[in-house]
Amino acid sequence: MGFLIGMAILWGLTFLVINPIVNAQVRSKMEAEGVYAESLEHLSPGEKAHWDGVVSRTYILWDVIILGIAGFCGGYFFGMTLIGISLTANGWPGMLAFIGLSFLGASMRGA
Numbered sequence: 264m265g266f267l268i269g270m271a272i273l274w275g276l277t278f279l280v281i282n283p284i285v286n287a288q289v290r291s292k293m294e295a296e297g298v299y300a301e302s303l304e305h306l307s308p309g310e311k312a313h314w315d316g317v318v319s320r321t322y323i324l325w326d327v328i329i330l331g332i333a334g335f336c337g338g339y340f341f342g343m344t345l346i347g348i349s350l351t352a353n354g355w356p357g358m359l360a361f362i363g364l365s366f367l368g369a370s371m372r373g374a
Contacts, residue, residue, distance in 0.1 A: 269345035272333055273361060277354070281329055285322045292317060319353055326357030334361035338368025 293299070293314065298306070306314070337345050345365040349358040 265344050266346045268337075268343065269347035269361070269365070272337065272345065273330065273347040273349070273354075273358060276329055276333055277326070281322070281325050281357075284325050284329075285318070288321055288325075289314075289318050292321075322353050323356050326354060327360045330357040331360035331364045334363070334365035335368040338365035338370075339372050340368075342369055342372050344369045 298310075298314070303311075303314075334345055337343055343365065344362075346362055347358055349355050
């Protein structure tokens with residue numbers, strides 16, 4: 264049961280919370296540096312690689328923070344050890360934080 268609930272939480276938070284935050288933050292960074300969505304196809308390969316790295320780092324940061332908090336809350340308040348799986352490489356750090364902190368929260372509760 265922890266797997267199904269964990270997967271629902273992982274995917275729900277990813278699509279409803281993490282992706283919009285990352286998109287807004289990266290968009291504001293790009294606009295601050297004078298890069299706009301209309302001109303993305305005109306970027307050099309080096310600039311595209313730079314922005315891909317910015318997107319990856321921003322996504323991993325927010326993924327770990329939000330899923331870590333969600334995992335801890337799920338473990339501590341509900342006593343559940345939540346397990347999930349990520350199908351993308353950028354999703355693994357957040358998924359591991361989610362699982363690890365759900366176990367930590369459940370053990371602190373005494374479940």
